[in-house]
Every structure is written in C-alpha cells, then in structure tokens.
Amino acid sequence: EFILSEDYNKMTLVKSYQAHQSRVIMILFVLEMEWVLSTGQDKHFTWHCSESGQRLGGYRTSAGACGLQFDVETRHVFVGDHSGQVTILKLEQESCSLVTTFKGHTGGVTALCWDPIQRVLFSGSSDHSIIMWDIGGRKGTAIELQGHNDKVQSLSYAHHTRQLISCGADGGIVVWNMDVERQETPEWLDSDSCQKCDQPFFWNFKQMWDSKKIGLRQHHCRKCGKAVCGKCSSKRSSIPLMGFEFEVRVCDSCHESITDEERAPTATFHDSKHNIVHVHFDATRGWLLTSGTDKVIKLWDMTPVVS
Secondary structure, rough: OEEEEEOOOEEEEEOOOOOOOOOEEEEEEEEEOOOOEEEEEOOOOEEEEEOOOOOOEEEEOOOOOEEOOOOOOOOOEEEEEEOOOOEEEEOOOOEEEEEEEEHHHHOOEEEEEEOOOOEEEEEEOOOOOOEEEEEOOOOOEEEEEOOOOEEEEEEEOOOOEEEEEEEOOEEEEEEOOOOOOOOOOOOOOOOOEOOOOEEEOOOOHHHHHHHHOOOOEEEEEEOOEEEEEHHHHHHHEEEEOOOOEEEEEEEEHHHHHOOOOOOOOOOOEEEOOOEEEEEEEEOOOOOOOOOOOOOEEEEOOOOOOOO
16 A cells, blocks of 8 residues: 655555465455455455554455455445356455355456446456346346457446446457346257257257257257257347347347347447457546556547447
C-alpha cells in the first residue's frame, strides 16, 4: 500500500500485506468496509483490514482464482477460477461462509463484472463466451453471450445505458445491449437417433443393424436443443436474443421459424488491433482505456456506441 503525492511524482510505502504464498492475481479495495480483498495462484481468497493490515480471513477455491467482484450492500464476494466455476461467499468481519457455486463455462473464468443495480453477474471465459447470471432475480437464469473468437479478457458495464463492454484476446471490443428481453439457451437433448428423421447415430448399433443403415454423426440445434443429423441441420443462423451474434447450427424447421427481426443484432463489434488484457470504462466521459500484451495503452471515445 502506497500514498501517492499530489503531483503524482512520488509514492511512499505505507505497509505490505502478507496475503499469499504465490503470485497475487487480483486485488479489490473496498472503501466502505476498509477491506482489501485479494486472490492468488495459491488457490486462496483472502481479505485484510486496510487500517491495521491484519488478515481477517480466507477461503480456499477449487482452482487458481482469476476473477474477483464484491457487493457492498450484501457483503457477497464473487470469485471465478480456472476450473470455470464461480464461487459466491458471504463475508462477515472475521469469517466467511459459502453461499453457492455456479458452473456454466467449459473453460476457465477470466473476467467478472458485477452490476449492483440490476443485481446480475457477468463472467467471461477462455471458452470465448460470456454468461449473465441473474443473482437478484433468484430464478437461476443464465444467459449466454457469444461474440468473441478467442478468450474473453475483460468486462465492464455501463449502468446508465445497460450496455456490457467485453474485450478479448482476438482484439475485439464488443458492446452488448442488455436492455432487451434475452432468452436462455436450451439444454442439449440426448438421443440415439436423429429427433427429426429418426436416422440412427453411429453408436446405435442395434438400430443400424435393424434398419440396414449407416450411423450418422450427432449435432445439436442451438435454438431448440434437439439432437439432429447433419442433413436435418444444414442451415446456419444468428440468434442474437439467445446471445448468438455469429451464425450457428440450427435444424431446418427452426431456421424457417426465425424471422428477420429476430436476426437483428443486439451488439456492435469494434477492432482494437491489439490483444487486450485489461479495460477500464469511465462512464462520466464515455471513455474506454485498454491495455494489451503489446505494452500499448489506448484510450477510446465510446460515446458514439455507448449512449
């Protein structure tokens, strides 16, 4: 902890916190509680008193933590880790308790963003996806957003316009309109044969023998979740309200039911031309700061798209 001089030309060391046994990944300072929250590669979340420097408590996560957010009102902390899990803890002055865990990503969680007004949590992952978790609604709703071609590196939320800004290793900056009625993606159904034409899949030896037909490869329609063969899912379509801004596999009947209005994009895409690792959004001025692996810091005027 340092004190920064008024002219920004000098930093004076105040104290050090012995928080972790290996590299520190993330730090949050909570002014209202006078707490310093941190996560590290040692699979531990800890929090300290910023007045005394005393360690108040800790919690061991299932994997190395790489995302950290805190809700001042309820004292809930959100920790995302490399296993793809989000852990929610309730913090007291010198103890914590596990509330629940969320698992929806197939890759590690790389970024978290908390909206205390709508009470939703956004998690970005190395699986290229973003999930919006409805914490306040208590309905367990999870909305998936697909708009990156590489891992999501950082998330920021514009509360006044209800727009999510996501940045990725693909150099993309995506601005999502979250002020629309989005739909959950359906769970993929299991079947031994195509749920459209009843052709057997390649592991269904009995039906292949009985029908004297060669087994087919299984696919899934992203709109209805049914298990279908390639012939019955030859079409592709974007489904923005389900979070699919890029074209994805859909069965032929679902393709016919999707209207042009339903294909209207709910996000805008911008090329930053560098691998972004961190962002900071200044809602007052509408400016976005990005820093990349190329050691370049860029300042963007986002007012044309975030307004």
